[in-house]
Amino acid sequence: MMMISFSKHSLAALALAGSALALAVSVPACAAPAAPVAAPAFPVDGTLPHTAIPSHYAIGIVPDPKAMTFAGTFAIDIDVPQATDAITLNAAMLKIGEAKLVATGGKATALKVTFDDKQETASFAAGKTIAAGHYRLEGTYTGHIDTQASGLFALDYTGNDGKPTRALFTQFEPSYARQFAPMFDEPSYKATFDLSVVVPEAQLAVSNMPVASEAPAGKGLKKVTFRTTPKMASYLLFFGAGDFERMSKMTSAGVEVGIVSPKGSGEQARFALNELAGLVPYYNDYFGQNYPLPKLDNIAGPGQSQFFSAMENWGAVFTFQRDLLEDPKTTSPQSRQFIEVAQAHEIAHQWFGDLVTMAWWDDLWLNEGFASWMETKATDHFHPDWFALIGRVGGREAAMGLDAFRTTHPIIQKVRTVDEANQAFDAITYQKGEAVLAMLEAYAGETTWRDGIRAYMAAHKFGNSHTTDLWNAVEAAGAKGLSTIADDFTKQPGIPLVRVAAAQCAGGKTTLSLVQDEFTRDRVGEPSTRRWHVPLLVAVGGGAPTRSIMADGKTTLTIEGCGPVVINAGQLGYYRSLYTPTQLKDLAGALPRLAPIDQRGLVADQLELAQAGYQPMAGALALLAAVPGKGNPEVANEAIRRFSGLYDRFGDNAGAGKAALAARAIALWKPRLDALGFDPKAGEALPDADLRSTLVAVLGKLGEPGVVAEARRRFAALDTDPAALDGPLKQDWLGIVSRNATPAEWDKLERLAEAATSTVDRSDLFVRLGAVKDPALANKALALALTDKPGKTTSAAIITAVAREHSEQAFDFFLAHRDAVLDLVDASGRTTYVERLASTANTQAMVDKLTAYEKTIEPGAQKPVERALARIRNRLATDPRITSETTAWLAGQ
Known part of the structure; x- marks a missing residue:
């Protein structure tokens, strides 16, 4: 799954004439139960009671998009390893009708179903002991279609023909397959799946596997049956249906890949398709295992999460349209790059996560950290001119932004509930996971590392694994001692701090004395007992780095050469x-080299x-000024963003320091924008185009007169030329206008949003209505968010956009309309949504409000609020010093 970061840029319903209640789907027959044989062992992880193990599912679905309901049938081949009173599996928000247990020879026993809503389980009891053996569990049920990305959900949009359209999709990770059908909805209960669906004849239905057959189902409907999937976890099952088109091509690996998108998307899918086609053979080679499915689609869904x-649904990746299709009218350079990065991430999952799956959510990082690491490696392979490896530093910083607080957690963490699983999708799991893997690859060496990965894949394909299985494979490939380092960085939280205690150059050699501590934001000065085996790469005077391990909290190194010292060479x-103050000064002088x-x-x-x-x-x-x-x-992109972050530290106090900082940043970086120009150049490199975008956005935010004037000029030109803003900088120009919008300009933005024909453009314009400095206009945006418009x-x-400028105002609105707002958020994101609203807060009043709010929620959902409180308290404690010292430095320049 590709997580949304905090900083990322941003029908008339089809009537099925009540067919959902007719249950028109016949479920493909499961294999008849055979005589009892040695049953597989129960998974060692998870929360389900050990009553049965599935081997195959046959699921039939009849959606009724107009009523927002569906009906289904299920038949599950199960093994009951030992006698039990009932068979318990997962089910949530489903109504199960009849159910029966079919034994060897076809004898059926009616079952009574009881639900545990808190545990999201359904127990099927026969009224007598169910003996060990092979069975088929069958039944009928109904469920609801959601409006957010959870379970089976609908997305409404305006089609390219201008008509209202509704499409259906599924989203099951981590624990929402149980909303689609009764299932053993835990990652280690792998099984094969047969899926049949009834959809309108004109629609395209998509699932993990190619279509096996289509047949008329009456009343303008058709029944689509898909081929049997490989053995996989339930959260990877996928179904989508709508007015779609598919652009496809055959890869050099013999796998057909396709981009499925709303009809009329046309060439907007071409870039993604070409990138997708290269990824399959690349990963085949890297992992040493060929992609095992006959096709791989990426399905574009309107809307956002x-x-x-x-x-990463196996064979049927789902991606929101804004992150998959390239529209020359609106796609920014960053968004174009993200199309490649997101696909590289999800396609890596087809091996690391789908072929080999973590046994339980404790090891989620095995999926996400590895896919994040692999996305960077693949992007650098195909687009070395994009500087993806340099960009990896940003991921490290995102992880350390969480890891420096006492509210952090280890990479490998205990997960027991759905809320805890949802909260596990964070920067520690993704970006710290990636950073640690990059460090371990450097320690092992690229070839040894890859050989270990290949052995790990071969040993665990179509099965489950734990983190230790990965370390053991890489050590067996030749990376001795890797497990010790890996355990330090994955089993304990926090960030090592390596201090230069002393440095001396003599005889053309530099002797360094290094000591280890812990870097923290909210415990500075407190003693720490944490220690890590830290792999060091130390370079002196621009020479080749020296490798070393800091094993006992301190080390002394003697390195050839004299000059500036970098004790994390290559980052x-x-x-x-x-560093010491003298060393830091030397680094500033040497930085350009x-x-x-x-x-x-x-x-x-x-x-x-x-x-x-x-x-x-x-x-x-x-050092920042020396870039x-x-x-x-x-x-350069990072440097200008750092100036923007410092500018935000000053808050609403428009004093001399804030103005001086803006002037300094403009003086340093306006010449680079002048050199790039306001408009794209034919054939320019993507990083240059992206830098232009950042410079326009940040200098506009800092109030650079020329940039602000250009934004207003282009916005005014829309009155006579509707395409005046079209192009890769559209969102940057609109960002400047919306931030400084007058009431008249805000109304104009609203009219533009209402008239937009592009799904992505329409959404982006509506969100811009919330990104305003004027609190009165922010209130209008908040009120708009609770309408259907x-x-x-x-x-x-929209509410999140308001929170970036008016965090307390957005939070107050959330409190006043709590249930209504949460209904607008997909289930996976509800626990962490308040943390987003508080991401820029910096007042004691907000601390008090969040503290009171925390008392109203379940203990398992409190961690995101605690993280938000830790950051706000840290800002309150440090911002006065930061702004004071920054002002003093600026005065001395």
């Missing part, structure tokens, strides 16, 4: 690096250390 952008280590990845990593590292209070701001700001204005565009999946994003 507050939780994820894409999901492959997951640790912060604290360092490798771009070290430039970016050093700037991020030193600013975070300074903001946390480990060193004064002056040295870190000097070469004509240097690597990825490094923006669309069911856009409204929550």
